[in-house]
Amino acid sequence: MTAYRQQLNDKIHYLHHLFQGMDMPELEVFESPESHYRMRAEFRVWHEGDEIFYAMFERGQKASGATLVRCDQFAAAHTLVNALMPRLIEAAGRNSVLKNRWYAVEFLSTLSGEMLVTMIYHKKLDAEWEAAARALQAELGIFIIGRSRGQKVVLAQDFVTETLHVGGAPFRYRQIEGGFTQPNAYVCEKMLAWACDAAEGLGGDMLELYCGNGNFTLPLARCFDKVLATEVSKTSVAAALWNIEANNSRNVKIARLSAEEFTEAYTQNRAFRRLEEQGIALADYRFSTIFVDPPRAGVDTETLKLVAQFDYVLYVSCNPETLRANLETLSATHRVARFALFDQFPFTHHIESGVLLTRK
Structure with a gap:
């Protein structure tokens, strides 16, 4: 058995348990x-005499x-990162x-x-650095950002444009430096395809909480009449x-609200001018499905009450322990129709999983 197969089997057994x-x-x-x-990928840049090289510290140690x-x-790291590493350092x-x-370097491929x-x-970046960095950027055919304390120097742009393929269709995503993106694009494509397959035939409108840059939103929008997605980060909303x-997703709107704030708006406990300014009227939606991809803490208690009101729940989780806890609550109203493990983080203890819940 290969080392990869063993670690994957360990995760499977863990979820079963x-x-x-x-x-x-x-x-x-x-x-x-x-x-x-x-x-x-992120590395320290280590200096020994005149030589510099990439370095990491043993996992789990300070x-x-x-x-x-x-x-x-x-x-x-992706082959593009490995190909660039020696060229950049040289x-x-x-x-x-x-x-x-x-001091350090971060690659986003x-x-x-x-x-x-x-x-x-660990120094102020001046005009001389910027001129040298621009020459390096042109030589290597990449985009470079310089950072130091209190400084961010963007030479061309602070993002890349990714293309992921789902169901034979390409989807373009702007991924911003410092913003959250799924680190394993190959498994991300599988996650998106699974979610679309699970949503096939559900119909009606979909509400999405914690939408980020719209990673799941765009392909899932093909399965529904209208989609309302929420996200609190201004960077991610942009x-x-x-x-x-870019993807001509005409049936999608974004509300810049946290999950907790949207719950207040949905239950009519609080009005938000942001919704009015964005031309969003909740009465226009006939939601059948809610999609959630929460942080590691899972879905909070009040938002979970909102989730339980939907006929169908698509839940992607980066923490199976909080998923289990949330399912204990949702099991009163829903049953689990599908259950998936996505090996987003090989050779680590992290597990990405997904469930489709249907009302009992």
């Missing part, structure tokens, strides 16, 4: 590539007492302005071929609005 005693359907398992699956590991290549190492006090590199420094326009 965690949900023991609940009426769960057969688990659908979606595998990851065994290597080159991460679209993001830098003060951890073992330093040199990383000329990183098997988990080119920057030739220029004293770029090399001096260069895409299946579409675009690459954004954030170079982080990206989602661009993505809606």
